[in-house]
Amino acid sequence: MSVKFxxxxxxxxxxSIDAVQxxxxxxxxxxxxxxxxxxxxxxxxxxxxxxxxxWINRDRFILSAGHGSMLLYSLLYLSGYKSISIEDIKNFRQxxxxxxxxxxxxxxxxxxxxxxxxxxxxxxxxxxxxxxxxYRKKFGSKAINNKTYVIASDGDLMEGISHEAMSLAGHLKxxxxxxxxxxxxxxxxxxxxxxxxxNYKKRFESYGWNFLEINGHxxxxxxxxxxxxxxxxxxxxxSCKTIIGFGSPNKSGKASSHGSPLGDEEISLVxxxxxxxxxxxxxxxxxxxxxRKIGSKGEQLEKxxxxxxxxxxxxxxxxEKNYLNSDLNNLxxxxxxxxxxxxxxxxxxxTRQCSMAAIETISNLFPQLIGGSxxxxxxxxxxxxxxxxxxxxxxxxxxxxxxxxxxxxxSVMNGLALYGGLIPYGGTFLIFSDYCKPSIRLSxxxxxxxxxxxxxxxxxxxxxxxxxxxxxxxxxxxxxxxLNVFRPADINETLECWEIALKSNNTxxxxxxxxxxxxxxxxxxxxxxxxxxxxxxxxxTSHESKVTLLASGTEVDLALKVQEKLKENNIESKVxxxxxxxxxxxxPKDYKNDIMENNSLIFTLEAGSIMSWQKYIKDKxxxxxxxxxxxxxxxxxVYDHFxxxxxxxxxxxxxxxxx
Ligand SMILES: Cc1ncc(C[n+]2csc(CCOP(=O)(O)OP(=O)(O)O)c2C)c(N)n1
Ligand SMILES: [Mg+2]
Numbered sequence: 001m002s003v004k005f006x007x008x009x010x011x012x013x014x015x016s017i018d019a020v021q022x023x024x025x026x027x028x029x030x031x032x033x034x035x036x037x038x039x040x041x042x043x044x045x046x047x048x049x050x051x052x053x054x055w056i057n058r059d060r061f062i063l064s065a066g067h068g069s070m071l072l073y074s075l076l077y078l079s080g081y082k083s084i085s086i087e088d089i090k091n092f093r094q095x096x097x098x099x100x101x102x103x104x105x106x107x108x109x110x111x112x113x114x115x116x117x118x119x120x121x122x123x124x125x126x127x128x129x130x131x132x133x134x135y136r137k138k139f140g141s142k143a144i145n146n147k148t149y150v151i152a153s154d155g156d157l158m159e160g161i162s163h164e165a166m167s168l169a170g171h172l173k174x175x176x177x178x179x180x181x182x183x184x185x186x187x188x189x190x191x192x193x194x195x196x197x198x199n200y201k202k203r204f205e206s207y208g209w210n211f212l213e214i215n216g217h218x219x220x221x222x223x224x225x226x227x228x229x230x231x232x233x234x235x236x237x238x239s240c241k242t243i244i245g246f247g248s249p250n251k252s253g254k255a256s257s258h259g260s261p262l263g264d265e266e267i268s269l270v271x272x273x274x275x276x277x278x279x280x281x282x283x284x285x286x287x288x289x290x291x292r293k294i295g296s297k298g299e300q301l302e303k304x305x306x307x308x309x310x311x312x313x314x315x316x317x318x319x320e321k322n323y324l325n326s327d328l329n330n331l332x333x334x335x336x337x338x339x340x341x342x343x344x345x346x347x348x349x350x351t352r353q354c355s356m357a358a359i360e361t362i363s364n365l366f367p368q369l370i371g372g373s374x375x376x377x378x379x380x381x382x383x384x385x386x387x388x389x390x391x392x393x394x395x396x397x398x399x400x401x402x403x404x405x406x407x408x409x410x411s412v413m414n415g416l417a418l419y420g421g422l423i424p425y426g427g428t429f430l431i432f433s434d435y436c437k438p439s440i441r442l443s444x445x446x447x448x449x450x451x452x453x454x455x456x457x458x459x460x461x462x463x464x465x466x467x468x469x470x471x472x473x474x475x476x477x478x479x480x481x482x483l484n485v486f487r488p489a490d491i492n493e494t495l496e497c498w499e500i501a502l503k504s505n506n507t508x509x510x511x512x513x514x515x516x517x518x519x520x521x522x523x524x525x526x527x528x529x530x531x532x533x534x535x536x537x538x539x540x541t542s543h544e545s546k547v548t549l550l551a552s553g554t555e556v557d558l559a560l561k562v563q564e565k566l567k568e569n570n571i572e573s574k575v576x577x578x579x580x581x582x583x584x585x586x587x588p589k590d591y592k593n594d595i596m597e598n599n600s601l602i603f604t605l606e607a608g609s610i611m612s613w614q615k616y617i618k619d620k621x622x623x624x625x626x627x628x629x630x631x632x633x634x635x636x637x638v639y640d641h642f643x644x645x646x647x648x649x650x651x652x653x654x655x656x657x658x659x
Contacts, residue, residue, distance in 0.1 A: 003290040005219050008043065009035040010274050011078055011283050011291065013247060016070035017270065018280040019092035019099070021261045026093060026101070029257030030068030033184050033216070033242040034151060038075060040222040041149060041180075042294055045230070049298030050080040053110045056135075056324065056420055057305055058298075059146045060112050060128050064121025065153035065182060066102040067259065073099045076110045078288065079295030083109035090281060105418070105446045113418050114446050117438050119159030120411050122179070125150040126165045127415020129177040129235070131422055133395040134370070135323075139315045142308055147230065150179045154192045157181060157200070161438075164408030169235045170208030171403075173392040177235040178226065182216070184244040190255050204237045216240030247274045323368050323421030328502055330365055335499045336527055342491045346520035351553065352455040352513040354494035356381035359425070362498065363387070363398060366423070370416055372400035373427040373453075374409045380427030380455045381513075406432050410439030410452070417448040423502065425451035430458075430470040430512055433477060440508065444483040447506035451498075457487065457512040458607035459642065460554055465632025475612040477510050478581055486580045487512040487606075488531070489538075489556035492522035493579050496531035500580070514554045516635055521556055521577070534584025535576050535595055539563060542572035547653055548596060550576045550616055551605040558644065559605050565650045571657065574600070581612060601656060607644055622656055624649060 012035040020026035042048075047059045063072045070092065077084040083106070084098055091097035098109065102116030112128075115121040128148045135144040156162055169177055181200065185192045204211045210232050214221040222240070229236035245257025249269045262270065271277065278284060283291075309316050338361055349357075363369045363386045370390075377383040388397035402409035406428050413424035428436065433454050443450040459469045477485045484507055486497035494513070501509035521538060530536040535550070539560060547566060551559040556577045563573045576595055578584060584592070596602060602621035604613035610623035617623055626642050639645060643652075 003286055005039065007287050008290060009039040010276050011287050012039065012071060012074040013274065014276055014278065015074040015077070015089055015281065015283070017262055017267055019070050019073070019089050021264070021267060022090060022280070023093040024261055026070060026261070027067040027259045028070070028262055029244040029251070029259070030065055030153065030182060031071035031074065032246045032248065032257065033244045034068065034071055034180070034182050034240070035246070036217045036219065037180050037222050037240050037242070038071060038151070040219055041226065042075060042079060044223050045226045046149065047146065047298060047301050049302040050076070050082070050110065050295040051299055052302055053081060053083070053108050055302050056319070057144055057146045060125065060148040062112055062115070062121045062125045062128070062148065062150045063103055064115055064125070064150050064156045065118065066115030066121065068151070069099070069101065069103050072103050072111065078283070078291035080292045081110045081295075083111075086281060113414070114442055117442070118153070118155040119161035119165075120439060120442055122150060122152055122156055122162050123165040123408055123411025123439065124415035124418060125177060125179070126169045126174065126408070127412035127424075128419045129169065129174040130172065130390070130395070130400070130412065131416050131419030132176055133174065134390070134422070137395040139319055143312070143315050143319070147176045147178060150177070151182060152179050153182045154185065154187050154196070158196055161407045161411060164405035165411060166204065166209070167207050168403065168405060168408055168412065171392065173208065173233065174235045175233050178229045179235070179237045181237055181239045182242055183239045184242045186244045186253070186255050186258065188255060188258055200237070200239055208234055210234050210236040211239065212236060213239040213241070216242035217246065249273055326366070326368060326421070328366065331362070331499060331502060334361060334365060335495050335529070338495050339492055340525055342495075342520070343522065343525040347491060348517050348519045349491055350514050350517050351488050351490070351494050352379075352381040352515065354488065354491040355453060355498070355511060355513050356384055357491065358495050358498040360384035360386055362502070367398065368422050370398055370400065370422050370424045371426065372402050372409060372424070374402045374406045374432070375404045376428055376455070377401070379429070380453050382425065382427040382453055402426065406435035407439060410436035410443070413450045414439055414443050414446065414448055417443070417450050418446070423449055423451070425453055427453035427455060429456040429468060430454035430473050431456070431468050433473050433510070440477070440483065440510070441480055443508035444480050447482060448508055449505055450508040451501045452508070452510045453513065454510055455513040456515045457553060458514065459626065459630040459638045460514055460516045460607060460635045462635030462638060463632055466629040469630030470608060471626055471629060472609045474512060474606070475609040478612045482507050483510060484508070484580055484582050485510045485512065486531070487553035488579050489553055489577050490518055490521045492520070493531055493577065496529045497579055499529060500532060500583075512553065516554065518554050518557050521560060531579045532583065533587055533591060534580040534582065535578040537595065538575045538577045540574040541567050545572040545574045546600060546657065547571060547573035547603065548576060548600040549573060549603050549605060550578050550613070552578045553606070555605045555607055555644070558646070558649070561646045562649045562653070565646050566653065569650070569654070571653070603653060605649070607639070607642070620656060622652060624652065
């Protein structure tokens with residue numbers, strides 16, 4: 001007996017209903033509504049191999065509406081991924097279960113990205129589709145030709161980030177990007193007519209997308225739309241008219257099916273209505289077998305692909321050596337060479353210029369570095385002589401003009417990293433890191449190698465004033481787990497921080513950079529990367545020093561000037577540069593004690609909020625920083641205004657020493 005289409009999609013519906021019921025929490029409505037769309041996608045279109053979830057040329061399937069996580073887990077289990085068993089589904093939302101409340105990215109599981117914060121998956125998908133274009137251009141369409149499919153809900157499309165990401169995708173004509181819009185017209189508060197009256201057709205067509213509209217419960221319409229979208233030379237949004245909670249007599253079409261268990265009574269009514277006579281979590285053998293057949297088709301697909309690319313050995317080895325398995329072997333010697341060069345010339349440069357010099361040399365060796373900026377290329381110094389612009393007609397490049405779309409840029413960078421093998425870096429002003437924050441948090445949560453270049457990192461930017469002068473941003477970023485926040489003091493440190501960022505495979509990095517010039521402060525030409533320890537001694541006037549000055553970035557130079565003045569007053573001191581607190585805090589006790597000697601008064605110095613420095617102060621020390629909004633004026637005057645001058649700081653220290 002052949003298995004009917006709706007038995008396949010009902011398998012998704014009931015696994016979702018049962019798992020949410022057992023967990024007594026979760027979101028059944030969306031998987032019930034979108035089950036038909038994804039069944040068609042997996043059955044007829046998606047090229048994937050559950051036996052090798054890392055196949056580089058697999059089609060990507062992104063659940064942007066992460067609250068519908070049971071939809072994804074059901075699909076992965078049914079189609080035969082080893083990552084998810086029926087026991088895992090029974091453990092939905094329990095500690096350590098792969099079936100977490102919202103999908104959590106894990107390489108090799110079929111969970112392609114972490115979603116839940118609405119809109120993020122859309123941005124990630126744009127990044128993946130750009131990555132596919134970059135690889136296709138490089139290795140040819142026989143080697144790389146995958147599609148990126150996304151499910152986006154009403155909420156996803158209401159989020160600001162969706163406007164940024166979709167607009168960029170249209171501009172770049174990402175034809176292999178196909179978004180299914182779960183157009184159920186319901187969100188948590190009720191009907192979407194409460195809050196939105198966008199004309200989606202006009203909206204998407206104005207971005208340069210195709211817009212198709214179908215009944216999301218009609219197998220033929222769904223399949224035809226996907227075929228049409230696949231042949232297009234633009235990205236496509238397929239608006240799927242669906243019923244949230246499809247099959248539930250009392251809750252379908254209502255917000256009540258969105259985010260809570262249906263309840264035993266209602267579930268038995270759904271079972272009756274959809275003629276599903278199985279016990280909870282039970283899938284009839286023939287239905288499971290049919291689903292497994294859908295999954296196993298991909299094995300052949302991948303085999304054929306492997307054979308095809310084997311014929312082109314150069315492609316295969318280039319792809320593997322320079323991208324997928326690249327260990328950045330030559331990086332250390334390259335950085336060492338550069339450090340020596342600058343030790344000899346000792347240039348005074350803004351650290352943003354230092355970063356540009358670093359990028360220029362690094363990108364010579366590593367084609368997988370994909371740069372960009374949110375319309376501040378010249379200010380962030382992200383674009384170098386080696387930058388080749390990516391545009392809709394040519395993806396043979398390494399630089400993206402993201403436009404004024406910081407949030408979109410950050411989530412696209414996550415997608416570029418998730419695709420595999422590429423290392424994205426992107427710039428804006430540090431103050432606008434706030435516009436990237438939800439995606440930075442996800443880079444950290446997923447452990448992605450994404451490098452954020454944030455220039456204009458303090459009141460040192462001067463005249464643009466308090467709207468542009470970051471105060472609390474460094475502290476806020478430092479509060480994000482698994483994120484390294486670097487604030488280098490000169491070209492030597494900038495090169496070292498870049499090296500660490502590139503070598504940090506599971507941790508994203510922020511590199512905060514100055515607008516204003518700073519002198520070269522590195523005292524000796526060490527081969528060792530001193531920034532690796534997060535903090536190190538730059539200069540010490542006597543081993544009997546009573547004062548330790550900890551500073552970061554541009555304030556290291558200020559600390560050195562304070563040290564000179566202290567010496568004139570017979571006060572011995574030690575200046576410590578702290579380019580990365582996160583790395584310093586992880587050092588062994590001995591190293592930390594060495595830096596922060598017991599008999600020394602600790603002073604910290606950073607032109608920003610003092611909150612992240614408070615932990616270093618013992619009873620009598622002092623945090624010197626700024627805990628109020630900045631001022632618009634030439635930068636030296638602003639520093640003075642906030643008491644960040646040698647004279648004033650020496651005065652503070654003397655006062656503290658007097659007790
Ligand atoms: C950025 C963000 N804001 C708010 C939420 C909380 N939230 C989860 S789903 C949702 C909206 C639900 O409507 P829709 O997106 O249409 O999903 P559906 O109910 O149709 O499945 C909201 C506000 C979230 N997950 N992410
Ligand atoms: Mg909805």
